[in-house]
Amino acid sequence: MIAATWAHGDPSVVIRGVLRDPAYRTAPATSHTEHASLVQIVLEWIYKHVLQPLFGPLAHAASASQGVGTVLGYVLIAVAFAFLAFVAYRLAIAFAAPPASRGFRSSASARALAAER
DSSP states (O other): OOOOOOTTSOHHHHHHHHHHSGGGOOOOOOSOOOOOOHHHHHHHHHIIIIIHHHHHHHHHHHHHOHHHHHHHHHHHHHHHHHHHHHHHHHHHHHHHSOGGGGTTTTSHHHHHHHHHO
């Protein structure tokens, strides 16, 4: 068998020297990697492709001037409170009305219940 000589010396010694070098050391690879859930992926897509293009220019315009941003913030808060008041009013009306005024006057069961009272 013919033995070839290597100009750098014994290959196993060279390899051990290279592996001892800190530049070749990295953090150990972990087998467990965190994957994004389907909900996170969907919410990220909605944020990037729907909300950012829709509200990005508005946020940029509001941040350009302190006064505009403050006024816009107050307007949005007022609209949100008005909407909540409207929803509370509609719920109060729906639950405060007697059953006869909810459209059951013409049914035979409603007439029978009213006659029993």
